[in-house]
Amino acid sequence: MSRYRCLIAIGIVLVVGLGILAYRHIVPTITLTSSTALYPGYDTAENMEYASEVVVVVSVVGKGKSKDVNDWLYTFTPLKVERVFKGDLLPGERIEFAERGGYERKVTGLYFIGREDYVHIKQNSSYLLFLIEEGDTGIYFTTGGPEGKYVWPLPQEATAENLEFTDCWGVDLDLYNSILARYGGN
Amino acid sequence: MKKKLLVILIAILCITVYSILGVLACTEFFSGSWPSANPLHVHVDSSASAFTQAINPFCWNYKTSKVFFPSVHVGGTTCSSCKVFIKYGFLPYENVIAITQNYTSKTKIDSWMSGSWVKSVISINSRQVMLSPTTSFEFGSASNFLRQLVIVHELGHTLGLKHQILYCPESSIMWRNPINSSFNTPRPHDANTLVTKYGP
Ligand SMILES: [Zn+2]
Numbered sequence A: 001m002s003r004y005r006c007l008i009a010i011g012i013v014l015v016v017g018l019g020i021l022a023y024r025h026i027v028p029t030i031t032l033t034s035s036t037a038l039y040p041g042y043d044t045a046e047n048m049e050y051a052s053e054v055v056v057v058v059s060v061v062g063k064g065k066s067k068d069v070n071d072w073l074y075t076f077t078p079l080k081v082e083r084v085f086k087g088d089l090l091p092g093e094r095i096e097f098a099e100r101g102g103y104e105r106k107v108t109g110l111y112f113i114g115r116e117d118y119v120h121i122k123q124n125s126s127y128l129l130f131l132i133e134e135g136d137t138g139i140y141f142t143t144g145g146p147e148g149k150y151v152w153p154l155p156q157e158a159t160a161e162n163l164e165f166t167d168c169w170g171v172d173l174d175l176y177n178s179i180l181a182r183y184g185g186n
Numbered sequence B: 001m002k003k004k005l006l007v008i009l010i011a012i013l014c015i016t017v018y019s020i021l022g023v024l025a026c027t028e029f030f031s032g033s034w035p036s037a038n039p040l041h042v043h044v045d046s047s048a049s050a051f052t053q054a055i056n057p058f059c060w061n062y063k064t065s066k067v068f069f070p071s072v073h074v075g076g077t078t079c080s081s082c083k084v085f086i087k088y089g090f091l092p093y094e095n096v097i098a099i100t101q102n103y104t105s106k107t108k109i110d111s112w113m114s115g116s117w118v119k120s121v122i123s124i125n126s127r128q129v130m131l132s133p134t135t136s137f138e139f140g141s142a143s144n145f146l147r148q149l150v151i152v153h154e155l156g157h158t159l160g161l162k163h164q165i166l167y168c169p170e171s172s173i174m175w176r177n178p179i180n181s182s183f184n185t186p187r188p189h190d191a192n193t194l195v196t197k198y199g200p
Protein backbone atom coordinates (compact mmCIF):
# COMPACT_ATOMS: atom_id res chain seq x y z
CA MET A 1 0.00 0.00 0.00
CA SER A 2 2.77 2.47 0.91
CA ARG A 3 4.58 1.56 -2.28
CA TYR A 4 1.42 2.34 -4.24
CA ARG A 5 1.18 5.72 -2.47
CA CYS A 6 4.79 6.41 -3.25
CA LEU A 7 4.23 5.71 -6.95
CA ILE A 8 1.21 8.01 -7.00
CA ALA A 9 3.26 10.76 -5.33
CA ILE A 10 6.05 10.36 -7.90
CA GLY A 11 3.45 10.37 -10.67
CA ILE A 12 1.91 13.61 -9.40
CA VAL A 13 5.30 15.29 -9.11
CA LEU A 14 6.20 14.18 -12.65
CA VAL A 15 2.90 15.39 -14.17
CA VAL A 16 3.06 18.74 -12.37
CA GLY A 17 6.74 19.19 -13.23
CA LEU A 18 6.24 18.35 -16.90
CA GLY A 19 3.18 20.59 -16.95
CA ILE A 20 5.19 23.54 -15.62
CA LEU A 21 8.00 22.83 -18.09
CA ALA A 22 5.54 22.59 -20.99
CA TYR A 23 3.96 25.88 -19.89
CA ARG A 24 7.38 27.53 -19.76
CA HIS A 25 8.06 26.32 -23.29
CA ILE A 26 4.77 27.68 -24.62
CA VAL A 27 4.48 30.99 -22.76
CA PRO A 28 7.72 32.95 -23.07
CA THR A 29 9.34 34.32 -19.96
CA ILE A 30 10.05 37.95 -20.70
CA THR A 31 13.40 39.36 -19.69
CA LEU A 32 14.98 42.68 -20.53
CA THR A 33 18.63 43.31 -21.27
CA SER A 34 20.74 46.14 -19.99
CA SER A 35 22.16 46.52 -23.47
CA THR A 36 22.20 50.15 -24.38
CA ALA A 37 23.16 51.81 -27.62
CA LEU A 38 24.34 55.22 -28.69
CA TYR A 39 21.98 56.14 -31.54
CA PRO A 40 22.50 59.07 -33.88
CA GLY A 41 19.53 61.00 -32.43
CA TYR A 42 17.59 63.05 -34.97
CA ASP A 43 16.06 66.37 -34.03
CA THR A 44 13.57 66.65 -36.91
CA ALA A 45 11.56 64.37 -39.20
CA GLU A 46 13.39 65.94 -42.17
CA ASN A 47 16.81 64.94 -40.82
CA MET A 48 15.67 61.42 -39.98
CA GLU A 49 14.10 61.07 -43.43
CA TYR A 50 17.31 62.30 -45.02
CA ALA A 51 19.32 59.67 -43.14
CA SER A 52 16.83 56.94 -44.13
CA GLU A 53 16.83 55.02 -47.40
CA VAL A 54 13.11 54.41 -47.12
CA VAL A 55 10.24 55.84 -45.08
CA VAL A 56 7.23 53.55 -45.25
CA VAL A 57 4.00 52.54 -43.59
CA VAL A 58 3.99 48.77 -43.15
CA SER A 59 1.78 46.06 -41.75
CA VAL A 60 3.20 43.08 -39.89
CA VAL A 61 2.32 39.99 -41.94
CA GLY A 62 3.99 37.14 -40.09
CA LYS A 63 5.77 35.93 -37.03
CA GLY A 64 9.36 36.94 -36.48
CA LYS A 65 12.20 34.41 -36.47
CA SER A 66 15.02 34.91 -34.00
CA LYS A 67 18.58 34.19 -35.07
CA ASP A 68 22.07 34.64 -33.74
CA VAL A 69 24.12 37.27 -35.58
CA ASN A 70 27.75 37.53 -34.41
CA ASP A 71 26.74 36.63 -30.84
CA TRP A 72 23.79 39.02 -30.88
CA LEU A 73 20.21 37.85 -31.00
CA TYR A 74 18.07 39.39 -33.77
CA THR A 75 14.47 38.90 -34.81
CA PHE A 76 13.52 39.08 -38.49
CA THR A 77 9.86 39.83 -39.15
CA PRO A 78 8.07 39.90 -42.53
CA LEU A 79 6.37 43.20 -43.34
CA LYS A 80 4.12 44.33 -46.17
CA VAL A 81 4.68 47.83 -47.51
CA GLU A 82 1.42 49.80 -47.46
CA ARG A 83 2.55 53.31 -48.25
CA VAL A 84 5.83 54.86 -49.38
CA PHE A 85 7.00 58.32 -48.30
CA LYS A 86 10.60 57.86 -49.46
CA GLY A 87 12.59 55.22 -51.32
CA ASP A 88 12.14 52.75 -54.17
CA LEU A 89 9.83 50.25 -52.48
CA LEU A 90 6.31 49.77 -53.82
CA PRO A 91 3.04 49.27 -51.96
CA GLY A 92 2.37 45.54 -51.65
CA GLU A 93 6.08 44.64 -51.58
CA ARG A 94 7.37 42.38 -48.78
CA ILE A 95 10.46 43.20 -46.79
CA GLU A 96 12.14 41.77 -43.71
CA PHE A 97 12.62 43.88 -40.60
CA ALA A 98 15.54 43.25 -38.22
CA GLU A 99 15.26 44.04 -34.51
CA ARG A 100 17.86 43.30 -31.85
CA GLY A 101 16.47 40.94 -29.21
CA GLY A 102 13.98 38.12 -29.55
CA TYR A 103 13.13 34.55 -28.63
CA GLU A 104 15.58 32.03 -27.29
CA ARG A 105 14.69 28.47 -26.34
CA LYS A 106 16.61 26.88 -23.52
CA VAL A 107 16.08 23.56 -21.74
CA THR A 108 14.26 25.47 -19.00
CA GLY A 109 11.80 27.15 -21.36
CA LEU A 110 11.18 29.78 -24.00
CA TYR A 111 12.54 33.26 -23.24
CA PHE A 112 11.86 36.58 -24.85
CA ILE A 113 14.96 38.73 -24.53
CA GLY A 114 13.67 42.25 -24.86
CA ARG A 115 15.35 45.58 -24.45
CA GLU A 116 14.85 48.28 -21.92
CA ASP A 117 15.11 50.96 -24.57
CA TYR A 118 12.84 49.44 -27.23
CA VAL A 119 9.46 47.77 -27.71
CA HIS A 120 9.40 45.14 -30.47
CA ILE A 121 6.78 45.37 -33.22
CA LYS A 122 3.53 43.51 -32.61
CA GLN A 123 1.54 41.13 -34.79
CA ASN A 124 -1.44 42.50 -36.76
CA SER A 125 -0.21 46.07 -36.38
CA SER A 126 0.85 48.90 -38.66
CA TYR A 127 3.85 51.16 -38.26
CA LEU A 128 5.55 54.14 -39.84
CA LEU A 129 9.19 53.10 -40.21
CA PHE A 130 12.36 55.04 -41.03
CA LEU A 131 14.65 52.39 -42.51
CA ILE A 132 18.06 51.56 -43.89
CA GLU A 133 18.63 48.41 -45.95
CA GLU A 134 21.55 46.14 -45.06
CA GLY A 135 23.33 45.98 -48.41
CA ASP A 136 21.00 44.41 -50.97
CA THR A 137 19.61 41.79 -48.62
CA GLY A 138 16.02 43.02 -48.46
CA ILE A 139 16.51 43.23 -44.70
CA TYR A 140 15.87 46.63 -43.17
CA PHE A 141 16.49 48.18 -39.76
CA THR A 142 15.47 51.48 -38.17
CA THR A 143 17.42 54.65 -38.81
CA GLY A 144 16.99 56.22 -35.39
CA GLY A 145 16.99 53.21 -33.08
CA PRO A 146 13.76 53.31 -31.03
CA GLU A 147 12.88 56.63 -32.69
CA GLY A 148 12.70 55.05 -36.15
CA LYS A 149 9.43 53.22 -35.40
CA TYR A 150 5.95 54.72 -34.83
CA VAL A 151 2.53 53.21 -34.37
CA TRP A 152 0.37 53.91 -37.44
CA PRO A 153 -1.93 55.82 -37.69
CA LEU A 154 0.13 58.29 -35.68
CA PRO A 155 -1.55 58.86 -32.32
CA GLN A 156 -2.40 62.48 -31.49
CA GLU A 157 -1.53 61.99 -27.84
CA ALA A 158 2.20 61.31 -27.65
CA THR A 159 2.51 59.04 -24.65
CA ALA A 160 5.09 56.27 -24.40
CA GLU A 161 2.22 53.77 -24.18
CA ASN A 162 0.39 55.07 -27.29
CA LEU A 163 3.60 55.11 -29.29
CA GLU A 164 4.93 51.75 -27.99
CA PHE A 165 8.05 53.30 -26.52
CA THR A 166 9.48 52.12 -23.22
CA ASP A 167 9.04 54.43 -20.23
CA CYS A 168 12.76 54.56 -19.74
CA TRP A 169 13.30 55.74 -23.29
CA GLY A 170 10.42 58.19 -23.34
CA VAL A 171 9.11 60.29 -26.21
CA ASP A 172 11.04 63.19 -27.69
CA LEU A 173 8.06 65.52 -28.19
CA ASP A 174 9.83 67.92 -30.57
CA LEU A 175 10.75 65.06 -32.89
CA TYR A 176 7.31 63.46 -32.63
CA ASN A 177 5.50 66.73 -33.40
CA SER A 178 7.76 67.18 -36.40
CA ILE A 179 6.87 63.64 -37.59
CA LEU A 180 3.18 64.26 -36.98
CA ALA A 181 3.32 67.46 -39.01
CA ARG A 182 5.18 65.77 -41.90
CA TYR A 183 3.35 62.44 -42.20
CA GLY A 184 0.25 62.65 -40.03
CA GLY A 185 -1.86 64.84 -42.35
CA ASN A 186 -3.44 62.11 -44.43
CA MET B 1 -7.97 53.24 16.97
CA LYS B 2 -7.08 56.67 15.56
CA LYS B 3 -3.40 55.86 16.06
CA LYS B 4 -3.80 52.74 13.93
CA LEU B 5 -5.38 54.76 11.12
CA LEU B 6 -2.52 57.24 11.29
CA VAL B 7 0.03 54.44 11.04
CA ILE B 8 -1.76 53.04 7.98
CA LEU B 9 -1.92 56.49 6.36
CA ILE B 10 1.79 57.06 6.98
CA ALA B 11 2.54 53.64 5.55
CA ILE B 12 0.55 54.43 2.38
CA LEU B 13 2.33 57.77 2.08
CA CYS B 14 5.73 56.10 2.43
CA ILE B 15 4.89 53.50 -0.23
CA THR B 16 3.68 56.25 -2.62
CA VAL B 17 6.82 58.35 -2.13
CA TYR B 18 9.00 55.26 -2.49
CA SER B 19 7.31 54.17 -5.71
CA ILE B 20 7.59 57.68 -7.19
CA LEU B 21 11.29 57.69 -6.34
CA GLY B 22 11.53 54.24 -7.87
CA VAL B 23 10.10 55.52 -11.16
CA LEU B 24 12.55 58.43 -11.18
CA ALA B 25 15.43 56.09 -10.41
CA CYS B 26 14.45 54.27 -13.60
CA THR B 27 16.26 56.90 -15.60
CA GLU B 28 19.46 56.93 -13.57
CA PHE B 29 21.07 53.48 -13.38
CA PHE B 30 20.54 49.76 -13.90
CA SER B 31 19.65 47.51 -11.00
CA GLY B 32 22.44 45.07 -11.87
CA SER B 33 25.91 45.66 -10.46
CA TRP B 34 29.52 44.56 -10.37
CA PRO B 35 30.48 42.41 -7.37
CA SER B 36 33.37 44.87 -7.23
CA ALA B 37 34.07 47.76 -9.60
CA ASN B 38 37.46 48.39 -7.99
CA PRO B 39 39.46 47.30 -9.90
CA LEU B 40 37.93 47.03 -13.40
CA HIS B 41 40.61 46.16 -15.95
CA VAL B 42 39.91 47.22 -19.52
CA HIS B 43 40.97 45.05 -22.43
CA VAL B 44 41.11 46.66 -25.86
CA ASP B 45 40.66 44.08 -28.60
CA SER B 46 43.23 44.27 -31.40
CA SER B 47 40.38 45.46 -33.69
CA ALA B 48 40.25 48.68 -31.62
CA SER B 49 43.96 49.03 -30.92
CA ALA B 50 44.25 52.00 -33.33
CA PHE B 51 42.02 54.00 -30.96
CA THR B 52 43.95 53.41 -27.73
CA GLN B 53 44.61 57.15 -27.33
CA ALA B 54 40.87 57.77 -27.05
CA ILE B 55 40.27 54.96 -24.55
CA ASN B 56 40.34 56.91 -21.34
CA PRO B 57 38.46 55.13 -18.56
CA PHE B 58 40.56 56.96 -15.98
CA CYS B 59 38.33 60.02 -16.03
CA TRP B 60 35.73 57.86 -14.21
CA ASN B 61 38.22 57.31 -11.35
CA TYR B 62 38.09 59.12 -7.98
CA LYS B 63 34.35 59.88 -8.21
CA THR B 64 33.77 57.14 -5.63
CA SER B 65 36.21 54.79 -3.93
CA LYS B 66 34.12 51.87 -5.23
CA VAL B 67 34.94 52.49 -8.90
CA PHE B 68 38.46 52.30 -10.23
CA PHE B 69 39.91 51.59 -13.68
CA PRO B 70 43.61 50.89 -13.03
CA SER B 71 44.76 49.94 -16.51
CA VAL B 72 44.06 49.56 -20.19
CA HIS B 73 45.47 46.42 -21.74
CA VAL B 74 45.76 46.41 -25.53
CA GLY B 75 45.62 43.48 -27.96
CA GLY B 76 47.13 40.06 -27.55
CA THR B 77 45.50 37.41 -25.44
CA THR B 78 42.80 38.36 -22.98
CA CYS B 79 44.00 38.74 -19.41
CA SER B 80 42.00 36.70 -16.94
CA SER B 81 41.33 39.71 -14.72
CA CYS B 82 39.98 41.88 -17.56
CA LYS B 83 36.25 42.62 -17.14
CA VAL B 84 35.65 45.32 -19.75
CA PHE B 85 36.21 44.55 -23.44
CA ILE B 86 36.29 47.12 -26.22
CA LYS B 87 35.82 45.94 -29.83
CA TYR B 88 35.57 47.75 -33.16
CA GLY B 89 33.87 46.44 -36.28
CA PHE B 90 30.87 46.49 -38.57
CA LEU B 91 27.59 45.87 -36.75
CA PRO B 92 24.96 44.54 -39.14
CA TYR B 93 21.38 45.83 -38.79
CA GLU B 94 22.45 48.71 -36.56
CA ASN B 95 22.44 52.42 -37.31
CA VAL B 96 24.26 53.02 -34.04
CA ILE B 97 27.58 54.47 -32.99
CA ALA B 98 28.18 51.91 -30.21
CA ILE B 99 26.43 49.27 -28.10
CA THR B 100 27.35 48.29 -24.56
CA GLN B 101 26.19 45.04 -23.05
CA ASN B 102 26.79 43.90 -19.50
CA TYR B 103 26.65 40.16 -18.93
CA THR B 104 25.67 38.15 -15.89
CA SER B 105 27.29 34.99 -17.23
CA LYS B 106 29.91 34.15 -19.81
CA THR B 107 27.24 33.00 -22.27
CA LYS B 108 26.31 35.46 -24.91
CA ILE B 109 22.77 36.62 -24.22
CA ASP B 110 22.44 36.12 -20.49
CA SER B 111 22.57 39.83 -20.06
CA TRP B 112 19.93 40.74 -17.56
CA MET B 113 19.56 44.20 -16.16
CA SER B 114 19.55 42.87 -12.67
CA GLY B 115 22.03 40.47 -11.15
CA SER B 116 25.75 40.41 -10.76
CA TRP B 117 27.86 41.33 -13.79
CA VAL B 118 30.88 39.30 -14.87
CA LYS B 119 31.84 41.24 -17.98
CA SER B 120 30.96 44.22 -20.12
CA VAL B 121 31.44 44.42 -23.87
CA ILE B 122 31.58 47.74 -25.70
CA SER B 123 31.07 47.25 -29.45
CA ILE B 124 31.97 50.26 -31.56
CA ASN B 125 30.33 50.37 -34.99
CA SER B 126 32.53 51.13 -37.98
CA ARG B 127 29.44 52.10 -40.02
CA GLN B 128 29.04 55.69 -41.10
CA VAL B 129 25.96 57.18 -39.45
CA MET B 130 24.19 60.20 -40.95
CA LEU B 131 23.20 62.81 -38.39
CA SER B 132 21.76 65.46 -40.71
CA PRO B 133 22.04 66.34 -44.40
CA THR B 134 25.33 68.09 -43.62
CA THR B 135 26.86 65.98 -40.84
CA SER B 136 27.76 62.35 -40.38
CA PHE B 137 29.67 60.37 -37.81
CA GLU B 138 32.17 57.61 -38.45
CA PHE B 139 34.23 56.45 -35.48
CA GLY B 140 37.19 55.45 -37.65
CA SER B 141 37.63 58.97 -39.01
CA ALA B 142 36.28 60.94 -36.04
CA SER B 143 38.45 63.25 -33.98
CA ASN B 144 40.18 61.92 -30.90
CA PHE B 145 37.90 64.20 -28.83
CA LEU B 146 34.74 62.59 -30.24
CA ARG B 147 36.15 59.07 -29.97
CA GLN B 148 36.87 59.64 -26.29
CA LEU B 149 33.38 61.09 -25.85
CA VAL B 150 31.87 57.87 -27.24
CA ILE B 151 34.13 55.61 -25.15
CA VAL B 152 33.61 57.53 -21.89
CA HIS B 153 29.83 57.52 -22.47
CA GLU B 154 29.86 53.76 -23.11
CA LEU B 155 32.05 53.14 -20.04
CA GLY B 156 29.31 54.93 -18.08
CA HIS B 157 26.97 52.14 -19.25
CA THR B 158 29.60 49.57 -18.26
CA LEU B 159 29.42 51.07 -14.75
CA GLY B 160 25.64 50.66 -14.84
CA LEU B 161 24.60 54.21 -15.62
CA LYS B 162 21.62 54.70 -17.90
CA HIS B 163 20.85 57.54 -20.25
CA GLN B 164 19.71 60.74 -18.61
CA ILE B 165 16.06 61.61 -18.94
CA LEU B 166 14.96 63.77 -21.84
CA TYR B 167 15.56 67.49 -21.46
CA CYS B 168 17.74 66.96 -18.41
CA PRO B 169 18.66 70.52 -17.44
CA GLU B 170 22.10 69.48 -16.18
CA SER B 171 24.84 68.59 -18.59
CA SER B 172 25.78 64.91 -18.55
CA ILE B 173 28.01 62.55 -20.51
CA MET B 174 25.17 60.03 -20.08
CA TRP B 175 22.74 62.20 -22.06
CA ARG B 176 21.42 59.81 -24.72
CA ASN B 177 22.47 62.04 -27.60
CA PRO B 178 25.88 63.34 -26.50
CA ILE B 179 27.63 63.62 -29.87
CA ASN B 180 27.31 67.42 -30.02
CA SER B 181 28.56 67.93 -26.46
CA SER B 182 31.40 70.35 -25.76
CA PHE B 183 32.87 67.99 -23.13
CA ASN B 184 34.11 64.41 -23.25
CA THR B 185 34.55 63.57 -19.56
CA PRO B 186 31.95 62.87 -16.84
CA ARG B 187 30.06 65.92 -15.51
CA PRO B 188 29.17 66.52 -11.82
CA HIS B 189 25.72 65.05 -12.54
CA ASP B 190 27.34 61.79 -13.74
CA ALA B 191 29.60 61.68 -10.69
CA ASN B 192 26.57 62.18 -8.40
CA THR B 193 24.72 59.32 -10.10
CA LEU B 194 27.76 57.10 -9.67
CA VAL B 195 27.93 57.94 -5.94
CA THR B 196 24.18 57.27 -5.61
CA LYS B 197 24.66 53.82 -7.15
CA TYR B 198 27.96 52.80 -5.49
CA GLY B 199 28.21 54.88 -2.33
CA PRO B 200 31.05 57.31 -1.59
ZN1 LIG C 1 24.35 55.47 -24.18
Ligand SMILES: [Zn+2]
Pocket (backbone or CB within 6 Å): B042, B043, B044, B073, B074, B077, B078, B079, B080, B082
Ligand atom coordinates in the same frame (compact mmCIF):
# COMPACT_ATOMS: atom_id res chain seq x y z
ZN1 LIG D 1 43.19 42.20 -21.05
